[in-house]
Amino acid sequence: MLRHNVLTIVGVGLIGGSIGLAAKQRGLVRTVRGLGRQQSSLQRALTAGAIDEGRLDPAAALAGADLVIFCTPVDQIAGQIVRFAELCKPGALLTDAGSTKGKIVADVEASLPEQVHFVGSHPLAGSEKRGPDFADAELFEGRWTVLTPTPRTNAEALAKVKAFWMALGSRVRTMTPADHDRARALTSHVPHLVAAALAGSLTPELYDLAASGFRDTTRIAAGDPGLWTAIFAHNRDAVLVALTEVEAKLQEFRQAVTAQDWAALQQLLSQAKKVRDALGS
Amino acid sequence: MLRHNVLTIVGVGLIGGSIGLAAKQRGLVRTVRGLGRQQSSLQRALTAGAIDEGRLDPAAALAGADLVIFCTPVDQIAGQIVRFAELCKPGALLTDAGSTKGKIVADVEASLPEQVHFVGSHPLAGSEKRGPDFADAELFEGRWTVLTPTPRTNAEALAKVKAFWMALGSRVRTMTPADHDRARALTSHVPHLVAAALAGSLTPELYDLAASGFRDTTRIAAGDPGLWTAIFAHNRDAVLVALTEVEAKLQEFRQAVTAQDWAALQQLLSQAKKVRDALGS
Numbered sequence: 001m002l003r004h005n006v007l008t009i010v011g012v013g014l015i016g017g018s019i020g021l022a023a024k025q026r027g028l029v030r031t032v033r034g035l036g037r038q039q040s041s042l043q044r045a046l047t048a049g050a051i052d053e054g055r056l057d058p059a060a061a062l063a064g065a066d067l068v069i070f071c072t073p074v075d076q077i078a079g080q081i082v083r084f085a086e087l088c089k090p091g092a093l094l095t096d097a098g099s100t101k102g103k104i105v106a107d108v109e110a111s112l113p114e115q116v117h118f119v120g121s122h123p124l125a126g127s128e129k130r131g132p133d134f135a136d137a138e139l140f141e142g143r144w145t146v147l148t149p150t151p152r153t154n155a156e157a158l159a160k161v162k163a164f165w166m167a168l169g170s171r172v173r174t175m176t177p178a179d180h181d182r183a184r185a186l187t188s189h190v191p192h193l194v195a196a197a198l199a200g201s202l203t204p205e206l207y208d209l210a211a212s213g214f215r216d217t218t219r220i221a222a223g224d225p226g227l228w229t230a231i232f233a234h235n236r237d238a239v240l241v242a243l244t245e246v247e248a249k250l251q252e253f254r255q256a257v258t259a260q261d262w263a264a265l266q267q268l269l270s271q272a273k274k275v276r277d278a279l280g281s
Numbered sequence: 282m283l284r285h286n287v288l289t290i291v292g293v294g295l296i297g298g299s300i301g302l303a304a305k306q307r308g309l310v311r312t313v314r315g316l317g318r319q320q321s322s323l324q325r326a327l328t329a330g331a332i333d334e335g336r337l338d339p340a341a342a343l344a345g346a347d348l349v350i351f352c353t354p355v356d357q358i359a360g361q362i363v364r365f366a367e368l369c370k371p372g373a374l375l376t377d378a379g380s381t382k383g384k385i386v387a388d389v390e391a392s393l394p395e396q397v398h399f400v401g402s403h404p405l406a407g408s409e410k411r412g413p414d415f416a417d418a419e420l421f422e423g424r425w426t427v428l429t430p431t432p433r434t435n436a437e438a439l440a441k442v443k444a445f446w447m448a449l450g451s452r453v454r455t456m457t458p459a460d461h462d463r464a465r466a467l468t469s470h471v472p473h474l475v476a477a478a479l480a481g482s483l484t485p486e487l488y489d490l491a492a493s494g495f496r497d498t499t500r501i502a503a504g505d506p507g508l509w510t511a512i513f514a515h516n517r518d519a520v521l522v523a524l525t526e527v528e529a530k531l532q533e534f535r536q537a538v539t540a541q542d543w544a545a546l547q548q549l550l551s552q553a554k555k556v557r558d559a560l561g562s
Contacts (some may be wrong), residue, residue: 108431124492144489173489186482187491193496194475194539196553199560201467201523208454209424210468210560211405211500216473220494221557225550229543236538243535244481247528250478254524257474257517262501263511269506272477276502279491 002146003164004093008033008065010080012041015097015126016071017050017135022050022168025137035061045132062087067164069121070096075230078107083116090115095161097123099184100234101148101177109152117157120148120177122184124172130224141169148177181235185242189235192228193243195221284445285374289314289346290332293322296407297352298331299414304450305330306418313314316342326413333339343368348445350402351377356511359388370394376442377499378404380465381515382429382458390433398438401429401458404451411505422450432490439551462516465522470516473509474524476502 007023009016012034015261021034034051035058036042042054055061062084064070070077077098094116096162098104105120112118145165149158162172175183199221202210232239256265288304290297293315301313301348315332316339323335336342343349343365351358358379364502366375375397379385386401393399404426426446430439443453456464480502482490536544 027414057442064440071330097477104431124490126493143492146490157365183487185385187495191479191495193534194479194531195498195557196473196550197527197534198472199556200549200553201527202529202556204559205561206468207556209405209427209526211424212407214468214472215560215562216497217476217495218553218557218560221550221553223550223554224553225547228550229547232538233289233541233543239538240535243531246478247531248480248523249482250475250528253474253478254521257513257520257524260514260517260541262514265513266506266510268481268503269477269504269509270333272481272499272502273504273506275480275488277484279496279499281498 002027002030003160003167004029004032004066006033006065006067008035008061008068010035010068010070010084011072011134012036012045012051013071014130014132015033015123015139016069016136017045017066017132018125018137018139019069019071019168020045020050021048021135023139024052026167028164028167029067029234033061035066037161043130045135048132048135050132050135054087058084059087065088066093067160068092068094070094070098072105073227073230074098074100074104074234078104081108082111085113085116088116089190092116093157093160095121095164096120097121099188099231101146101180102238103234105148105150105177109150117154119153119158119161121161121165122146122148122180125170140165143170143193145170145172146180147172147174149171149174150177161223178238182238182242185235185238186245189231189239190246192220192223193232193239193247195219283308284441284448285310285347286539287312287314288337288348289342291342291349291351291365292353293326293332293335293413294352294419295411295413295415297350297403298326298329298413299300299329299406299418299420300350300352300378300449301326302329302416302418303421305333308449309445309448310348314342314346318349322413323460326416329413329416331416332470338511339365340368343373345370346373348441348492349373349375350380351375354508354514355379355381359385362389366394366506369397374438374441375399376402376445378402378497378511380469382427382461383519384515384548384551385427386431386458390431399444400434400439402442402446403429403461404446405429419529421446423484426451426453427461428453428455430455431458431460442454459519460546463523466516466519469527470512470520471523471527472502473501474513474520475527476500507538 007029
């Protein structure tokens, strides 16, 4: 079902490329335009079938676009939205795919021109891979996308953005930006720190001894350090709170091992297993 | 190449079943016998093709066996080896697949009759799955198996056990039992605690927000709590030392986030990524 005439994707990497590919394959838009900083990456997105047109010039990329999705690093999104809004037609719908929401939404709402609408989004999909070559039309299928409207969010814009993510196959949940950031601190940002601390503790003579369990546990530590540093900078306060929570839980495990209280340890492991089993593979 | 006439596997779960399946498919032994405590699980191992004969009686299972591999939980292995050695023929070769080595090897060497030989083994293969239904003839292919000989280990026995694991497709490395346990504390046991602490910190309303990164990081927390409690009990001292190391590394990350020293954080994340990239997928 055609929902938008022109979709512009700002930043055509894994997420942006997957949005383009999925929107094209599902017939949701007439034209997908990619805005990038390098001709070579736009060419890769074209080759992958993720976009119909590649543009290096923001004005050319945004002219006449109905829907604009910002898939750039979190420390760039708000500035780009505010700057590029001037180039959008009145009534254009702007959203993003940033992993943090509080700072982005606040910065955008502080400066957005009235004639366009913004709704914060975060599709919980992705991988440690990067680039449009890994674009996957099914990336959002069955995954959650969190939308973070505020009292200032236009209701019709929210409904349209929600319908778009659902048309990509996603399930949609609405939270405040602060609740999103607190939840993701515990479910993503602190796990990333912990995975990195484990990986960072490993010396080369132990690499052979790190089997599949270690590789699973540390997989996310292969993520891009620059992108993740920006995420931690955005969500610092919630990350520190969640880190304290996880450290307190880890101390319960340590205490049981130290005291040789094996019944208590087995109880802690059983509770963790129950949670993990509930999450599925 | 036929290496042994009768192989007896004590405890035919995922690991024991995979050893049987691989040994049969590779033509390494004439007969694989499974010793178990329940007819139903022996039947499942027979159905999976992991064993040729199932036995509930140790004497019947061990009579005439050339090679006996103990694949039971770590807190049972040493006692079984010492007890069952009496039932083995002179010159029989005994090994195990336990995830800890120091306590098992010490307990076995303290009491083993002279007429049989023991070599400690640990194949770094497996999964959070259990039971012979998941037996996989390729489970050891390309994976490391650590052998932990001591000055009391018979050289010929060591060579034969090494040749057997290599014939299953494994790469073999030799370490002291203590070095093995220290290495696995950091590469497996502490990651398990950390994964369990992360999983155990998650409340049900956050389950939807835990995407693939969280599921990877906590996957091993689905392991059997009883088996893992026994592992922690065996390797308590090395686990506490490794936990202190990982916590110290995590404090470096916390310190960088607290101080908003984003250059330091990116440096820490880059170092971790370098390690993780070196491990492969």
